[in-house]
Amino acid sequence: MGTEMTGADIVVQALTELGVEVVFGYPGGAVLPIYDALFQQNRIRHILVRHEQAAVHAAEGYARASGKVGVVLVTSGPGATNAVTGITDALMDSIPLVVLTGQVPTHLIGTDAFQECDTVGITRHCSKHNYLVKETAKLGPVLHEAFYIARSGRPGPVVIDIPKDVQIMKARYAKPGTIAHKTYKPQVKGDLAAIEAAVDMLAAAERPILYTGGGIINSGPVATQLLRELAKATGAPVTSTLMGLGTMPDDHPQFLGMLGMHGSYEANMAMNQCDLMVCLGARFDDRVTGRLDAFSPTSRKIHVDIDRSSFNKTVRVDLAIQGDVGSVMEDMLKVWRARGHRAADQKAWWEQIKGWRARNSFGFEQKGEALLPQKAIQRLYEMTKAKKPIISTEVGQHQMWAAQHFGFHDPNKWLTSGGLGTMGYGLPAAIGAQLAFPGALVIDIAGEASIQMNIQELGTATQYRLPVKVFIINNEYMGMVRQWQELNHGGRYSESYSDSLPDFVMLAQAYGWKGITIEGPDDLDAGIQAMLDHPGPVMVDCRVAKLANCFPMIPSGAAHTDMILSAADERGEADDDAKALV
Amino acid sequence: MKHLPSERHTLSILVDNEAGVLARIVGLFSARGYNIESLTVADVSDDHAVSRITVVTSGPPPVIEQILAQLDRLVPVHRVIDLTAYGPHVEREMALVKVAGVGDKRVEALRLADIFRARPVDTSTASFVFEVSGSTEKVNQFITLMREVGLVEVARTGVVAIARGAEAV
Incomplete structure (x- = not known):
């Protein structure tokens, strides 16, 4: 059965059959045979990054924007270890990836050979699964299985470590049929009795809330539609985690905005005061819950998740439904309709929400010379929304301001590092998204500190003529670090000033990009317009108020009801227990 | 959850007998801070395809529940049985x-x-x-x-x- 070919050819053949169009990678000694096989074909496009971490983030950006599995190819040793941050990022945010790493030949494994590292050992706990393939004949089946594992169930990164001799040796290869893994069988359909119970609870609730997350995006675009139908049918308010932004349109009257540490007042208060919480594809992350013993104390809780280990991990729930959130919502809607339920009278609930909304917790007032970062992002949104842009971010204040002030209306348009919080994510992720959608407007909203963590990728965008835009919210500080130092460490700004910054315009030009500076409120619109008018990649250095803080904020270890809405609410230094939290 | 009394549970885990599987199990316990009081492992099938790992662990009930769920989602794990919860053994x-x-x-x-x-x-x-x-x-x-x-x-x-x-x- 099958044709005899080299391991390297098997890799390329299997990737082609799996529908892979783009591979992000960086060559090196232990993957040269695969690079040679790539050279001799034209079905798969290889994107040469400048650092392996960026290859993984680019694949993540590609995967999040397109819904496909992102593919990475790196060499052994430093190639693999540089990829570890990206692999961990993908695990935390449930992004489907297949990462191929070269390895020293099998007879040298364990000898501390040149560029050897224990890749499967190192990535065992930061990948969904990993393989060391020691026989060429197993390469084909492992590749197909890896894609199945990466994209099914709770998606995640799968690492395949391939020794160089395995790439060179020949074996027979034939495309396998459907993958039926003997132990790995993710549950897609939810238990019907539990779904019926959930629907009855929802129909009876007086103060329900739908708490939605990235699982809905991972489930596919249909799940977003189903969420909107479920919201319509039940009349319940909806809030979203950072990862789930876009599943509800930002301006939908039932949408309360993002919840959590920097979420809206109304979202957090509604979570605190609801009588029924329906968690759909989210995981009660500590950024969301705040102080656990004060988290939504009087509500009953339903949790829909494809990963059983998410249930009762931090918050006890009354009803857990394991399954794909799209499939479960579809069944919930069927049951809801079959039972003739109508949205319950939630007038009092909505009145309460209206009161919280009136606090206008994302509000700000732009006055004076210094441009407020919130204003910069608000204008960026208003001036680009007609183009339905894809937005990536780095990590920090700018990320939270983007989540608060950029309106998202569709899934797969918001690429941000949530779980791991990886600075340096945004530029490569934007590059990956741009490759998935060459005609789209892709903007990395960055900070001046984060952008420097993978700034070498400017060259990648130049090489492949990708018109990525980088919009740097430049406050000359690692802003979120500085904000925490202000709140918790007496304003002692230890090492959080971004000293010796490059001239971003000259830097952009050096890489063949266009560079634009926005000095203040008066050049904001013109600067954004100039960025949009330029057909190629643009880096915008947008100078903003240096000491602006990101509010509202639930300080670490505080309850939803202890939200700080503005600087006026700040209450001295936190106690040691709170200081010990992240 | 921390203040709940700790319970001793004996878990029987059937796994694919493949390289690294023990490291996955043990690593999961250490990475997530779970206890291992004892651990045994041996191949138990005629074709050497399946091993049984017996772990004695301890923790409050929610932690035991997490341990079971975390083990269950490892790809090479066939089944996880909490023998203490199961009953006579x-x-x-x-x-x-x-x-x-x-x-x-x-x-x-x-x-x-x-x-x-x-x-x-x-x-x-x-x-x-x-x-x-x-x-x-x-x-x-x-x-x-x-x-x-x-x-x-x-x-x-x-x-x-x-x-x-x-x-x-």
Whole structure:
């Protein structure tokens, strides 16, 4: 059965059959045979990054924007270890990836050979699964299985470590049929009795809330539609985690905005005061819950998740439904309709929400010379929304301001590092998204500190003529670090000033990009317009108020009801227990 | 959850007998801060495809629930059975206990071993190695008594366990 070919050819053949169009990678000694096989074909496009971490983030950006599995190819040793941050990022945010790493030949494994590292050992706990393939004949089946594992169930990164001799040796290869893994069988359909119970609870609730997350995006675009139908049918308010932004349109009257540490007042208060919480594809992350013993104390809780280990991990729930959130919502809607339920009278609930909304917790007032970062992002949104842009971010204040002030209306348009919080994510992720959608407007909203963590990728965008835009919210500080130092460490700004910054315009030009500076409120619109008018990649250095803080904020270890809405609410230094939290 | 009383649970984990599978299990326990009181592993199928790992762990009920869920989602794990929650099951461990001494102590060691149905599997004129098996408590008790008659060193297998009755769980 099958044709005899080299391991390297098997890799390329299997990737082609799996529908892979783009591979992000960086060559090196232990993957040269695969690079040679790539050279001799034209079905798969290889994107040469400048650092392996960026290859993984680019694949993540590609995967999040397109819904496909992102593919990475790196060499052994430093190639693999540089990829570890990206692999961990993908695990935390449930992004489907297949990462191929070269390895020293099998007879040298364990000898501390040149560029050897224990890749499967190192990535065992930061990948969904990993393989060391020691026989060429197993390469084909492992590749197909890896894609199945990466994209099914709770998606995640799968690492395949391939020794160089395995790439060179020949074996027979034939495309396998459907993958039926003997132990790995993710549950897609939810238990019907539990779904019926959930629907009855929802129909009876007086103060329900739908708490939605990235699982809905991972489930596919249909799940977003189903969420909107479920919201319509039940009349319940909806809030979203950072990862789930876009599943509800930002301006939908039932949408309360993002919840959590920097979420809206109304979202957090509604979570605190609801009588029924329906968690759909989210995981009660500590950024969301705040102080656990004060988290939504009087509500009953339903949790829909494809990963059983998410249930009762931090918050006890009354009803857990394991399954794909799209499939479960579809069944919930069927049951809801079959039972003739109508949205319950939630007038009092909505009145309460209206009161919280009136606090206008994302509000700000732009006055004076210094441009407020919130204003910069608000204008960026208003001036680009007609183009339905894809937005990536780095990590920090700018990320939270983007989540608060950029309106998202569709899934797969918001690429941000949530779980791991990886600075340096945004530029490569934007590059990956741009490759998935060459005609789209892709903007990395960055900070001046984060952008420097993978700034070498400017060259990648130049090489492949990708018109990525980088919009740097430049406050000359690692802003979120500085904000925490202000709140918790007496304003002692230890090492959080971004000293010796490059001239971003000259830097952009050096890489063949266009560079634009926005000095203040008066050049904001013109600067954004100039960025949009330029057909190629643009880096915008947008100078903003240096000491602006990101509010509202639930300080670490505080309850939803202890939200700080503005600087006026700040209450001295936190106690040691709170200081010990992240 | 931390203030709930800790419970001891015996877990039986059937896994694919492949390279690295033990590292995955043990690594999961250490990465997430779970306890391992004892651990045994051996191939248990005719075709060497499946191994059974028996882990004795302890923690409050929500932690035990998390351990089961976390183990269950590892790709090479076939099944995770909480034998403590399942009900009737047999737990055994075996120890090799080396005792050195002459005269009365030597006679007493042999007499105690007989009561515990421990067999001498090695002997010299000044020492015995006893093989003792049974519940963890019994093995502990035997070792405690041997301290008084010249205990030198101990090797223990850790717990292996299986459900009672005719059925495979």
